[in-house]
Amino acid sequence: xxxxxxxxxxxxxxxxxxxxxxxxxxxxxxxxxxxxxxxxxxxxxxxxxxxxxxxxxxxxxxxxxxxxxxxxxxxxxxxxxxxxxxxxxxxxxxxxxxxxxxxxxxxxxxxxxxxxxxxxxxxxxxxxxxxxxxxxxxxxxxxxxxxxxxxxxxxxxxxxxxxxxxxxxxxxxxxxxxxxxxxxxxxxxxxxxxxxxxxxxxxxxxxxxxxxxxxxxxxxxxxxxxxxxxxxxxxxxxxxxxxxxxxxxxxxxxxxxxxxxxxxxxxxxxxxxxxxxxxxxxxxxxxxxxxxxxxxxxxxxxxxxxxxxxxxxxxxxxxxxxxxxxxxxxxxxxxxxxxxxxxxxxxxxxxxxxxxxxxxxxxxxxxxxxxxxxxxxxxxxxxxxxxxxxxxxxxxxxxxxxxxxxxxxxxxxxxxxxxxxxxxxxxxx
Numbered sequence: 001x002x003x004x005x006x007x008x009x010x011x012x013x014x015x016x017x018x019x020x021x022x023x024x025x026x027x028x029x030x031x032x033x034x035x036x037x038x039x040x041x042x043x044x045x046x047x048x049x050x051x052x053x054x055x056x057x058x059x060x061x062x063x064x065x066x067x068x069x070x071x072x073x074x075x076x077x078x079x080x081x082x083x084x085x086x087x088x089x090x091x092x093x094x095x096x097x098x099x100x101x102x103x104x105x106x107x108x109x110x111x112x113x114x115x116x117x118x119x120x121x122x123x124x125x126x127x128x129x130x131x132x133x134x135x136x137x138x139x140x141x142x143x144x145x146x147x148x149x150x151x152x153x154x155x156x157x158x159x160x161x162x163x164x165x166x167x168x169x170x171x172x173x174x175x176x177x178x179x180x181x182x183x184x185x186x187x188x189x190x191x192x193x194x195x196x197x198x199x200x201x202x203x204x205x206x207x208x209x210x211x212x213x214x215x216x217x218x219x220x221x222x223x224x225x226x227x228x229x230x231x232x233x234x235x236x237x238x239x240x241x242x243x244x245x246x247x248x249x250x251x252x253x254x255x256x257x258x259x260x261x262x263x264x265x266x267x268x269x270x271x272x273x274x275x276x277x278x279x280x281x282x283x284x285x286x287x288x289x290x291x292x293x294x295x296x297x298x299x300x301x302x303x304x305x306x307x308x309x310x311x312x313x314x315x316x317x318x319x320x321x322x323x324x325x326x327x328x329x330x331x332x333x334x335x336x337x338x339x340x341x342x343x344x345x346x347x348x349x350x351x352x353x354x355x356x357x358x359x360x361x362x363x364x365x366x367x368x369x370x371x372x373x374x375x376x377x378x379x380x381x382x383x384x385x386x387x388x389x390x391x392x393x394x395x396x397x398x399x400x401x402x403x404x405x406x407x408x409x410x411x412x413x414x415x416x417x418x419x420x421x422x423x424x425x426x427x428x429x
Contacts, residue, residue: 001252006413007224007232013244014222014234018126019215020060020084020265021142023240027247027263028056031064034251045288050255055285059128059140060084060265061275063285064250068258073293076300077286078259078423079388080249081277081378082242082307083267086235087111087401088215089118089175091125096190097176101183104176105150105190110215111268114402115169118216121403122148123177127214129194131206138210141202143194148219150177177216218403230329230409237397237405239267242306245395245412249419258297259423267307267378277378283385295387302348302428303390304419305379308407309333309366311396324367326396329408331362332415335377335392343379348391351428355421361414364396389429 017023028038036052039045047053047067054064061084068075089107097104109115126144133139152175157163169175182188191209198204222234246261253259266276275281290297309332312325326333334349335342356363368374383390395415398406422428 001248001416003413006248006416007409009248010232010241010244010412011222011234014236014240017236017240018124018144018217019128019142021128021213022126022144023084023243024056024060024062024263025142027062027064027243028054030247030251036064041284047289052255057275057281058265061263061281063260063262063282064247065260065285065289066250066253066255066258067289069256070258071293072258072290072297074296074300075258075426076302076428077297078257078425078428079262079301079303080246080260080419080423081262081264081303081305081382082246083239083265083271083277083378084243084263085111085265085268086238086240087113087268088217089113089177090127091190091212091214091216093211098182101181102178103180103182103186103188104178106176107171107216109171109175112401114399115171115175117399117403118175119152119154121152122219123150123152123216124148124219125150125214125216127212129198129206129209129214130211131195131198132208132210134205134207136207141198141204143198143201143212143214145197146219150179150216152177220404224409225406231406232409232412233404233406235404237407238308238400239306241308241395241407241412245416245419246306248416249423252420253424255424257424257426262382264378271378271381277381278385282382286386298386298388300428301388302351303343303379303382303386303388304348304352304422305343305377305382305390305392306415306419307377307379307392307394308397308400308405309335309394310400311398313398319369319372321367321369324365326364326366328396328398328406329410330396331356331364332393332411332418333364333366333396335366335394337368337374339374340380341374341376342392343377343383343390344392345389347429348389351422352391352393352418355425356418359417359421361417
């Protein structure tokens with residue numbers, strides 16, 4: 001895959017993946033096109049050598065793998081991990097608010113949202129809807145309104161003279177988006193609007209809405225930014241960029257070695273779910289793949305947890321350790337934290353540095369300032385659960401957890417190139 005093609009396809013992936021369910025559906029399409037076979041957790045599996053498979057749980061998490069030419073017990077598995085979810089505003093179960101003729105929806109903050117950038121944006125809505133169809137059967141469908149349908153207007157500075165010095169955001173009262181104006185006697189429910197949209201979008205006749213998991217998102221598409229177009233601006237770069245990188249690496253390996261990609265949901269809220277990194281999903285897949293030899297396979301394996309890193313912001317340079325400040329477009333970032341907020345150790349970092357050096361590609365290192373708290377990833381969770389040697393790495397970015405984030409155009413392709421080589425290495429250690 002060439003650099004320009006990689007970034008062009010990345011923008012497409014971001015634009016059609018407004019939610020974890022859409023991201024997984026898009027990944028499934030690419031895996032199907034590459035000849036991977038979907039496995040059902042409810043059925044028996046019969047895995048063949050040198051073949052590709054994938055498993056989906058809850059529609060929002062996916063494990064895809066190549067079995068390789070050898071038994072994974074003898075060869076080990078080259079693993080890459082990422083997460084499908086991003087901070088956003090999710091619609092509450094009983095969301096309708098009618099005030100002064102404005103129809104609004106109550107929202108719940110999902111994850112560590114940077115809330116101020118959500119104001120004055122064109123917003124759309126997407127996610128999964130569970131419903132009763134005309135045959136009295138419970139079904140799911142994906143929903144994406146695509147066009148801007150909502151707006152969270154700021155309060156004018158004339159009405160809040162302290163807006164630029166002391167304004168805080170109350171998520172209960174300040175964030176409900178405005179969707180439309182309605183008459184006082186209008187009794188339209190949000191479920192009515194959903195049923196109408198599903199009929200228009202999918203041609204599905206919904207008898208009754210039973211539930212939904214829907215989130216607002218920035219309707220502005222991903223695009224190149226900068227006088228020389230050296231940046232990519234988009235929603236959900238954390239962490240759909242890593243999902244895309246990992247998927248392309250898996251698809252473009254030789255298939256001779258056992259390799260695996262896991263993209264978990266719910267990382268932004270702690271990963272405690274049946275499909276999260278603290279849940280049993282990956283372990284269940286490995287149990288069925290490797291059987292009694294799983295422990296031997298894990299001892300020969302390595303996981304690379306790919307999740308974006310904080311690049312040095314030129315307006316806030318003092319927020320970084322002076323010797324560990326990643327720069328956009330100067331390489332992926334090996335993330336180190338000796339308190340185990342990241343799972344990197346000298347051994348796993350050495351593997352990445354060795355491959356990167358062989359390919360003559362750059363890399364950087366991040367350590368949080370000693371007087372600041374450190375974030376975390378699925379890396380330590382997966383390492384603790386499986387007992388697998390793990391590296392935490394990511395593309396440097398600006399505006400993490402904002403509604404719109406920024407990365408360099410070089411770093412994603414660099415990380416992809418190294419991961420593709422890692423996934424087809426005959427010997428990891």
